[in-house]
Amino acid sequence: MNTLVSQRWSGLLPPLRLDPVLSALLLALIAFGLMVLYSATEQNLGLVIRQGARLGFGLGVMLVMAQIPPRYYQAWAPALFVVAVLMLVAVLFFGVGRGAQRWLDIGLVRFQPSEGMKVALPLMLAALLARRPLPPGWIDLGLCLGLIALPVGLIVLQPDLGTAVLVAASGVALLFLAGLRWRLIVAMSGLVIAALPVLWLNLHQYQRYRVMTFLNPESDPLGQGWNIIQSKIAVGSGGLAGKGWTQSTQSHLEFLPEPHTDFIFSVLAEEFGFIGVVLVLALYAAIVLRGLYLASRCRDNFGRLLSGSLVMMFFFYLVVNVAMVSGLLPVVGVPLPLVSYGGTSAVSLLAGFGLVMGLHSRRRFMG
């Protein structure tokens, strides 16, 4: 193609349309994450290998996503969005899972359609706004909010509040990046605050419990408050330097619920201390900032908005999980991105990064 580009970008990764810096950061995070997982699962190597395989698959997906030219994404966005919405509808009727119906079982694999929406919604919004003059006006805003509300509503029905919040937040982030006027932002915030009581009334009982125990964990120290209190003890007892790898006593003694999924960050904080926390947060910060940088340098609005909102999605995962583990947010069941045990979210996040890198790699050679 363009000789100038290939000369400037030497190395192995650019021909694969992968950004070397971001790729290296992601690999570092994944490697460290598997190490923490090993400790959090009581040194269950089989489980770590299974998670490694899933992440390997995710990296493959990332590579594939990076190869597909952006114009296809833009053209297919509405179709993908419709399919994702239909799967969310299907999950309400044919979904499986205990308590909440989140999974679709299509024989070969089980997956959470809400994860697909994490890519499909930003795609749809970016494709729509890219064809409109920016900043978006009232009509575009209304359209976008409708497109956000539909899948978010369906996910709330499953019910999966954590994912719903993430999907909604990534959509709102996209609108913000698109230059939504400040007065509209203020108006929207007002509406959201006004809508909170309505939301509260529509929450499931267990979700209300979670919010209430979050506000006062000591009120139910054996039940719902247990998670928050024990997690804070784990984090706090880690101190500056931590208790050392595999030396966590909190998770080891079953004080922590699900130490290898949603609460893995508290194991990390307990074993590696404040130093470890700061380093890991810095690693995450580097990933997010590099991602934003790549996003801002895409060739068109579609790429910028899409990439920006995908990176912000990753960031929201991080903030919600890390804040939840330290008792700043209620327990909503959001994993620590790329570190918590579990496949679907890791694959969708890596797919997102594949898009970001693919979009960025095409910024020069286009007409």
Add this chain to the structure above:
Amino acid sequence: MNTVGQFGRMRDERAEQALIERRFRVVTVLVIVALVLLGWRYGQLQLGAHEMYAARSEENRIRLRALAPNRGLILDRHGRVLAENRPAYRLVIVPERTPGLNETLDHLAGLVEISAEELRRFEQQRQRSRRFESITLKSNLDDAQVARLAVERHRLPGVEIEPYLTRHYPHQGLLAHVLGYVGRIDTRDLERLDRDQYRATTHVGKTGIERRYETLLHGRSGLERVETNALGRVLRVIERTDPRPGQDLTLSLDLDLQREAVAALGDLAGAVVVLSVETGEVLALVSHPGFDPNFFVHGISQANYNALLTDRRRPLFNRFLAGGYEPGSTIKPFIALAGLDAGQITPDTRIFSRGWFQLPGHSRRYRDWRRHGHGWVDLELAMAESVNVYFYQLAHDLGIDRISRELALFGFGRATGIDLYGETGGVLPTRAWKRATFGEPWFPGETVITGIGQGFTVVTPLQLAHATAALAGRGTTAPPRLLAVAEPARMVVHDEANWAAVFSAMAAVVHGPSGTARAVARQLPVKIAGKTGTAQVFGLPDDLDDERDSEDLPEHLRNHALFIGFAPLDEPRVAISVVAEHGGGGARVAAPVAAQVLKRAMELGY
């Protein structure tokens, strides 16, 4: 680079890009601020409040421990124990406290026999558990094993002998098919159970009453807050919510009657069902031979299981619930009722039996069991001597639709709804059923043999007993229940005179001078109504019926012997059905079984 947007507004891409870049800068700042705030929060917890949390972590060794509830007992109607919980001992290992796990296992294998199966289960459980949790290696230790282990215990760190309660069925095979059994919880069970409630429970009802009333029997699990040391060993109990034990279930079964029924069957494989006519309560429910459910509680060995599976008499097969049999002549009272109701016959209608019946225009002969026939017979004699020709003619006159309708009223062709899982509904032949099943129309000859319970009709012993109870109740009875009694329901409406005619005809089967079951009349303390039947196993010429046995045939080709009846005749309180597989004739084999059980039922005051 300006293009025209869809609203005709000028698009200034440069301005748009600048706007987006500004927003990216805002977002970047927000990201950094948010991360710094999060870092600050962790600094607070890990640096500022570290000492407090470190102390809490050190002291706070509090663990939640689930406590299994005691399973409810199962009792018979007089409070006699049918399923109980017996104290037992099991060998458990805490891997964390066991330095050389493999050596310890070898050492233990030298003391008590540990099967490959037990080792496999232990390994599996170990994978799933945390290292400080105790894992069962062998349960139900006998006294000698406990003694041997106790002596060696000081050399076996991390190995403990733990007391627990185990399910025990004191009457072994007597009630196996009714009570079912509990077994270890497996992954399939976990899918349907509430995991929180079963955290400490090891066994769950797999079949029978144990399965059907699992929720009642299990109770609610309790919770204990215990303080542990750094290794997870319990130091003291801080707080305790006691488990709520499962309910004791009092079944309608009468243990004495159950025993009598099993004894009456003796070596015969088969089923006996005794129901209360008024309430539908199940008084005796036998599928014979049974098996010892205690084997399944601790995991039956492969050899024992294979023996049960390959036994020709199929002890694992639940005959009263899922055994499908041809009703044979036991169908005749119901056909007679249909005939009376339709006005096709009166009690005095007489038919001449010369030994066979032929459809007009057909050459096939449908035979009586007595070669030269029974001569002129009315309803009473036809029932008493089980005259096939009478019922061939009646069935032919009625037509299949009327017959199907009558049989459906008595519950044939559908499950009775007893409180056990796995009941089958048998087959009630209709034109529609035949077309759906075979894609063929109904043929007149099939109506003829339906009249003597041959052909397509399939019933379970339970259905047969339920239909007999409905008959005894003059159309009213309640669905059979072992636990909660159901509302009686009027299933069939007929003229009082019709019921009386059939009752007296059925009385003649037992008490009449030529009744097929007249041999048992002597031993009965009260007058009863009954009907014998023989179900074909093998396509013998269709002239084999009640009186003619197939004794000269090898056993597995012999006909099934059936009997239905109720007692006392004037005021029916109990209904019975008996199926004796390969017993030969209903009169010779099934009727004495029924008579013995009914006699006992009368003695017991039912």
